[in-house]
Amino acid sequence: MLEEKDRKIVSALADGIPFVPRPYAVLAEKAGMEEEEFLSRLKDLKTQGILRRVGAVLQHRRAGFSANALCIWNVPEDRLDGVGAAVSREPSVSHCYSRETAPEWPYNFYAMIHAHSREVCESIADRISAENGLGERKTFYSVREWKKAAMRYFCENH
Amino acid sequence: MLSEFxxxxxxxxxxxxxxxxxxxxxxxxxLHTDETTLIARLTELKRDGYLRRLGAYFDSDALGYKGTLIALYVSPDKFASVIEAINRYDGITHNYEREGEYNLWFTLQTASESQRQIILDEIHGLPGVEKMLELRSAKKYKVRVQFRLD
Known part of the structure; x- marks a missing residue:
């Protein structure tokens, strides 16, 4: 489990990195420690893999990625890891998960594909199917984003 | 329009x-520029809606959170009220309307099983929610939201 100081760091970062010359000094103050300690703990969290990365996320639609599809397949259990590794190498795939199935829902493999048009998106999904010998695919294109927020860890109100 | 810079x-x-x-x-x-210029331009790119967020992304599993994906079919006349109710939960970070037999898909992260169940029961009971699928993540193969601009 995380130490109290690290939890403070995670929660100080809930609103992102401020656009000021020394952003970590501002965040460190929120977390009640010196900038140096904040940065050294943050680096440790990175080394341990608890922090995946610090970086920016774009508004992908605004940046021209207008076709965004959740593609779903049913992959035999023993092939999941291999297919997962292959699909993860696709630059146009942002999220790739295996998931539990549900009654009347045999699909266990999920990938989000982003492209500039539906035509391109379909061709990527078709190629992924063909290269990995996957069967029937279900495709759910995004119509509208109603919420996209970064998770605020250790500060939920529900 | 975005410049090469x-x-x-x-x-x-x-x-x-x-x-x-x-x-x-x-x-x-x-980037062969200076700190002041970069900060000013980033501020504008954020204001103009190109940049969503500059922040830290943690591994939710490592922080003790479990994630799930929920698919709903919501009747069109109740869509607005269901979205309003769903978006109020902090643990629901992504909520997308999609085409198809399930028309609303959202992710939920919770620190405990009981909290997850309470939230899902509340959502299942919302007027207009006609079908609900819970698709718990088994294995995360990739989470890398990066869009290369050429």
């Missing part, structure tokens, strides 16, 4: 943001 900035900030005292200065040097 803007695209270079947006590609660069989607990489690893420096864990150093003056991170914008480090990044500015790589």
């Amino acid at each position: 803007d695209k270079a900035i947006l590609n660069a900030v989607q990489g690893e943001f420096p864990l150093e005292s003056r991170p914008f200065a480090v990044l500015a040097k790589r």
